[in-house]
Amino acid sequence: MIKIKLRTFFLISMVCGIALLFLSVPNLQAAKKEITEVPAIEGAEYVGSETCSACHEEQTKEFKLSTHERIAIPAGDATVEGCEMCHGPGSLHVEAGGGRGKHIVNPKKNPEACFACHTDKKIEFQLPYHHPVLEGKMSCSDCHNAHAPEVRPWTATSLKDVNEACFKCHKEQGGPFVWEHEALREGCTTCHKVHGSITDKMLIARDSNLCLRCHVQATFPIIGRVSHATSRIPVGTCFSAACHTAVHGSNFDEHLRY
Numbered sequence: 001m002i003k004i005k006l007r008t009f010f011l012i013s014m015v016c017g018i019a020l021l022f023l024s025v026p027n028l029q030a031a032k033k034e035i036t037e038v039p040a041i042e043g044a045e046y047v048g049s050e051t052c053s054a055c056h057e058e059q060t061k062e063f064k065l066s067t068h069e070r071i072a073i074p075a076g077d078a079t080v081e082g083c084e085m086c087h088g089p090g091s092l093h094v095e096a097g098g099g100r101g102k103h104i105v106n107p108k109k110n111p112e113a114c115f116a117c118h119t120d121k122k123i124e125f126q127l128p129y130h131h132p133v134l135e136g137k138m139s140c141s142d143c144h145n146a147h148a149p150e151v152r153p154w155t156a157t158s159l160k161d162v163n164e165a166c167f168k169c170h171k172e173q174g175g176p177f178v179w180e181h182e183a184l185r186e187g188c189t190t191c192h193k194v195h196g197s198i199t200d201k202m203l204i205a206r207d208s209n210l211c212l213r214c215h216v217q218a219t220f221p222i223i224g225r226v227s228h229a230t231s232r233i234p235v236g237t238c239f240s241a242a243c244h245t246a247v248h249g250s251n252f253d254e255h256l257r258y
């Protein structure tokens with residue numbers, strides 16, 4: 001019974017694999033092409049943010065207090081600053097009377113606009129485990145608000161904001177839980193490197209060190225009130241099966257288990 005199932009399974013996965021390969025090759029090429037184009041707009045010149053404000057009042061107002069508002073970068077004869085540092089030179093867009101897809105870059109569709117300055121971020125998104133930004137499935141603006149005063153998805157006064165940014169898509173980790181893991185109050189980024197990471201689930205570390213940063217006590221290997229010396233720590237990570245698998249919170253067990 002099992003043998004047949006396994007064989008069928010392999011057959012199906014092989015067929016699917018080959019089919020996927022054929023399907024994904026052209027897609028990959030399209031994606032690659034899209035992200036290697038610099039946000040330059042052929043034939044267009046810089047007109048300055050003042051010009052944009054006439055039609056985009058909302059973004060202009062928001063942008064006044066943004067980190068990026070204070071940046072000016074020399075580029076040949078011109079200085080790249082304001083709206084056009086992300087949206088590209090705007091003269092053709094303005095001449096056309098504006099409009100969607102009209103001679104202007106929208107970084108929501110093309111992160112290359114951000115990578116022009118944040119080159120290190122492109123590398124982070126190429127790490128083995130990453131949010132699918134380069135794949136075009138989401139964008140920087142799903143977590144960052146490029147116009148608002150807080151480009152970061154959190155504020156100096158509230159780490160909870162970063163969690164809110166995540167709950168938009170990851171509701172499950174937000175609970176509510178009967179036993180919530182207090183670590184979450186420090187923000188999801190205490191354990192996850194959300195652009196990308198070399199470890200699965202974008203974890204900062206995939207071993208017990210992830211947890212021992214906070215849980216190591218003077219009485220170690222006693223953690224809590226229980227010795228973890230022989231049957232626990234040597235057996236696997238803190239969040240291995242049968243241990244504290246409900247790392248975000250639990251409704252079943254105060255020691256964060258399912």
Ligand code: HEC
Pocket residue numbers: 047048049051052053054055056083084087089090091093094097098099100101102104105106
């Ligand atoms: C004459 C009015 C006008 C001016 C000036 C103008 N825009 Fe626009 N722009 C528009 C209109 C209309 C749209 C379409 C908006 C919509 O459909 O909601 C648009 C759309 C956009 C979009 C979205 C494009 C897309 O494909 O999604 C961006 C980005 C943008 N403008 C940036 C700018 C910038 C930067 C400037 C200054 C360099 C500027 N605009 C100047 C009228 C203008």
Ligand code: HEC
Pocket residue numbers: 049052053056059060061063068082083084085086087106107108140141146147
């Ligand atoms: C740091 C980069 C950055 C700067 C600087 C910037 N924008 Fe944007 N803009 C974005 C991103 C990212 C998006 C897509 C996400 C969104 O819609 O919020 C966007 C979207 C837009 C849109 C389209 C909104 C829609 O409805 O789809 C307009 C219009 C726009 N920006 C205008 C401006 C204007 C005007 C300025 C200057 C006052 C400006 N932007 C400065 C990054 C930037």
Ligand code: HEC
Pocket residue numbers: 067068071073080085086107113114115116117118140141144146150151152
């Ligand atoms: C013209 C260059 C340039 C472009 C384009 C640009 N940035 Fe920035 N960005 C900067 C600089 C400079 C800083 C401030 C210095 C720093 O903290 O690195 C900054 C800061 C930031 C910060 C940290 C803000 C803070 O409060 O600490 C974020 C987040 C960010 N940028 C996201 C983006 C995103 C998303 C885009 C594309 C939509 C983008 N940037 C496009 C130059 C740029």
Ligand code: HEC
Pocket residue numbers: 111114115118121125131133138139140141142143144152153162189194195
């Ligand atoms: C899944 C949500 C998410 C996405 C998507 C995302 N970011 Fe971030 N970004 C964050 C968080 C959270 C932080 C704070 C990092 C921390 O505290 O460890 C951050 C920090 C930053 C910073 C400032 C701190 C630093 O590391 O230098 C920059 C700049 C930045 N992001 C740029 C980008 C750009 C550019 C993109 C798109 C290519 C992007 N981010 C996409 C969540 C995201």
Ligand code: HEC
Pocket residue numbers: 131132137138142143162163165166167168169170188189192194200201202
């Ligand atoms: C716009 C939606 C969106 C937002 C916002 C978002 N994510 Fe994600 N997240 C995704 C997608 C899509 C994946 C990839 C899922 C996949 O590959 O199956 C993902 C994957 C992950 C994974 C790996 C999951 C796995 O099973 O491998 C972690 C961890 C994660 N996100 C954490 C975060 C954190 C922390 C934040 C907030 C800083 C955040 N995400 C914000 C959409 C989002």
Ligand code: HEC
Pocket residue numbers: 163166167170173174183184187188189190191192201203239247248
């Ligand atoms: C104390 C560390 C820690 C914190 C804080 C944390 N996570 Fe996780 N998260 C983990 C670990 C460990 C895993 C991997 C579990 C595994 O592989 O069995 C994980 C896995 C995930 C996954 C993959 C699906 C799953 O549940 O296994 C997502 C999505 C995720 N985390 C999102 C978040 C979000 C959103 C936040 C903030 C609200 C957050 N995490 C805060 C440790 C943490």
Ligand code: HEC
Pocket residue numbers: 181182183186190191210211212213214215224238239244247254255256
């Ligand atoms: C940012 C610090 C921090 C990190 C990192 C962290 N925790 Fe916690 N954890 C806490 C705090 C604070 C409490 C609540 C106080 C307490 O019980 O020690 C807690 C409580 C717990 C509890 C419930 C206490 C009990 O009696 O059983 C468990 C289980 C737990 N954490 C497991 C983990 C695991 C597994 C990891 C790694 C995936 C981890 N923690 C990472 C801060 C952290």
